[in-house]
Amino acid sequence: MLTGIDWNQVSVALGETLYMVSISTLFTALLGIPLGVMLTVSDRGYFWENMWVQRTLGTIVNIFRAVPFIVLVLFLFPVAEFLVGTTLGPTAATVPLIAGAAPFYARMVETALREIDRGVIEAAQAMGASRLNIIWKVLLPEAMPAIVSGLTVTCVSLISFSAMAGIVGGGGLGDAAFRYGFQSFNDGMLYICGLLLVVMVQLIQMVGDWLVRRLDKR
Amino acid sequence: MIQIKEVVKTYPARDGGSVVTALDGVTLTINRGDIFGIVGYSGAGKSTLLRLINGLEMPTKGEVIVDGKEISRLKERELRQARQKIGMIFQHFHLLWSRTVRENVAFPLEVAGLPKEQIRKRVDQLLERVGLAERADAYPSQLSGGQKQRVGIARALANEPDILLCDEATSALDPETTASILQLLKEIHREMGITLVLITHEMSVVRQICNKMAVMENGRVVETGMVSSIFSQPQQALTKQFVKELQPSTQGDDTSGEVVELPLGDADKLVALAKEHGIRFSVVSGAIAGEQDDCLRVRVDGTEAQMQAVRQVLCGGERAC
Numbered sequence: 269m270l271t272g273i274d275w276n277q278v279s280v281a282l283g284e285t286l287y288m289v290s291i292s293t294l295f296t297a298l299l300g301i302p303l304g305v306m307l308t309v310s311d312r313g314y315f316w317e318n319m320w321v322q323r324t325l326g327t328i329v330n331i332f333r334a335v336p337f338i339v340l341v342l343f344l345f346p347v348a349e350f351l352v353g354t355t356l357g358p359t360a361a362t363v364p365l366i367a368g369a370a371p372f373y374a375r376m377v378e379t380a381l382r383e384i385d386r387g388v389i390e391a392a393q394a395m396g397a398s399r400l401n402i403i404w405k406v407l408l409p410e411a412m413p414a415i416v417s418g419l420t421v422t423c424v425s426l427i428s429f430s431a432m433a434g435i436v437g438g439g440g441l442g443d444a445a446f447r448y449g450f451q452s453f454n455d456g457m458l459y460i461c462g463l464l465l466v467v468m469v470q471l472i473q474m475v476g477d478w479l480v481r482r483l484d485k486r
Numbered sequence: 487m488i489q490i491k492e493v494v495k496t497y498p499a500r501d502g503g504s505v506v507t508a509l510d511g512v513t514l515t516i517n518r519g520d521i522f523g524i525v526g527y528s529g530a531g532k533s534t535l536l537r538l539i540n541g542l543e544m545p546t547k548g549e550v551i552v553d554g555k556e557i558s559r560l561k562e563r564e565l566r567q568a569r570q571k572i573g574m575i576f577q578h579f580h581l582l583w584s585r586t587v588r589e590n591v592a593f594p595l596e597v598a599g600l601p602k603e604q605i606r607k608r609v610d611q612l613l614e615r616v617g618l619a620e621r622a623d624a625y626p627s628q629l630s631g632g633q634k635q636r637v638g639i640a641r642a643l644a645n646e647p648d649i650l651l652c653d654e655a656t657s658a659l660d661p662e663t664t665a666s667i668l669q670l671l672k673e674i675h676r677e678m679g680i681t682l683v684l685i686t687h688e689m690s691v692v693r694q695i696c697n698k699m700a701v702m703e704n705g706r707v708v709e710t711g712m713v714s715s716i717f718s719q720p721q722q723a724l725t726k727q728f729v730k731e732l733q734p735s736t737q738g739d740d741t742s743g744e745v746v747e748l749p750l751g752d753a754d755k756l757v758a759l760a761k762e763h764g765i766r767f768s769v770v771s772g773a774i775a776g777e778q779d780d781c782l783r784v785r786v787d788g789t790e791a792q793m794q795a796v797r798q799v800l801c802g803g804e805r806a807c
């Protein structure tokens with residue numbers, strides 16, 4: 269079953285996937301968390317209420333979430349050229365990956381923040397905390413377990429999305445499985461790439477769950 | 487210390503409902519060092535009233551003056567500084583569960599920008615004071631309700647406030663824990679001379695700890711005064727109901743006659759009267775809670791002539807002091 273595997277190709281593909289997933293997870297977090305915070309604190313009844321900002325951000329997020337990922341990939345490869353100087357390879361693939369995942373993750377962060385008891389925010393205000401104090405010292409730490417578990421889920425879906433982005437020019441395990449395995453009638457390549465993807469998902473989920481358990485003091 | 491003048495608070499209509507009036511012309515003065523209880527059923531507006539004092543709610547009309555400053559006129563920065571001198575504790579504690587006991591108490595000090603070393607010292611002091619020194623590194627989820635409220639109190643006192651607001655602080659606790667928390671609040675009041683404002687629906691809390699009180703109904707203060715006089719002579723129907731709830735088995739003869747107040751120093755006059763006219767009297771209440779309340783209340787029962795004599799000798803009327 270594992271005959272005819274070009275380990276060199278496999279390791280290159282694995283490297284590309286790891287690269288795409290880690291870069292896009294990092295930027296998803298960097299964009300998604302502030303976006304989720306803004307979506308929450310600008311909503312009615314929160315301490316930075318601004319319905320104009322809330323609705324505008326909400327609409328943009330929804331548009332990105334509504335567009336099918338494959339369409340996003342095709343649309344954003346030109347944007348990738350502008351942003352990272354290339355439309356090919358794993359670096360270019362990170363652009364649609366981030367654009368697809370960050371709005372999705374922002375909604376997860378928003379949900380996590382809304383779970384926080386409003387009374388706790390009120391207590392912080394009563395102690396004279398500023399709005400930034402409340403974000404940094406109350407909202408983010410209190411919601412951290414849910415923020416991390418959301419990132420785990422997002423990271424796992426980034427792996428499957430990266431396989432899709434790979435086929436249209438991003439490289440990685442998905443691309444290798446498709447081209448060297450499926451199209452070349454090489455079952456060994458197909459299975460090994462699939463197996464590596466499964467192992468990656470398992471590992472990420474395990475690490476994420478472990479982190480959440482450590483962070484959760486409830 | 488705290489003056490609330492003609493305050494109206496309304497909330498705008500939402501989802502086709504009508505405008506909600508939470509406070510409907512409330513005027514109240516709370517003096518420095520008072521332990522002021524505000525009672526009322528839920529929806530009476532007491533929670534809104536309490537939140538006016540630290541600016542968590544702003545009045546629609548009227549003014550709220552705390553320590554000479556009108557709260558609604560303060561800029562955001564000034565308001566935050568004013569809030570550091572107004573502690574607040576809550577029914578459900580509202581601790582940060584991601585922080586240890588020590589870190590929870592440190593929160594207001596971090597916000598106030600104290601250096602780390604000073605925060606550590608102050609937190610140790612506070613935890614010692616509320617009797618939780620050995621639980622400093624526990625998380626709130628590992629504490630009992632009473633312990634959580636002690637953390638809440640330590641946190642509220644961190645910046646040495648002049649006022650402590652208590653929002654149904656004992657309503658989620660069992661009677662024994664309630665008693666110990668009230669005891670702690672009393673001690674802190676005595677040590678720090680802090681002004682306590684507490685809202686509750688439990689008259690027993692008011693009786694145990696407060697010197698003055700207000701009764702609220704439908705966004706209005708219907709009765710206010712010294713706790714002892716309100717308990718002995720409730721005027722409004724609602725107040726009577728509250729007082730009755732507390733004493734389900736009032737003895738019959740306790741309500742006959744008339745309650746007279748006199749300064750504690752005049753007690754000997756009363757004794758003389760009793761001897762001379764053969765008047766029966768019983769002490770209703772008498773507290774020596776500082777200069778504001780060295781007042782003796784006695785229930786006097788007798789003929790009209792005897793009552794006349796009593797009124798003549800004793801400062802001539804009700805609520806003389």
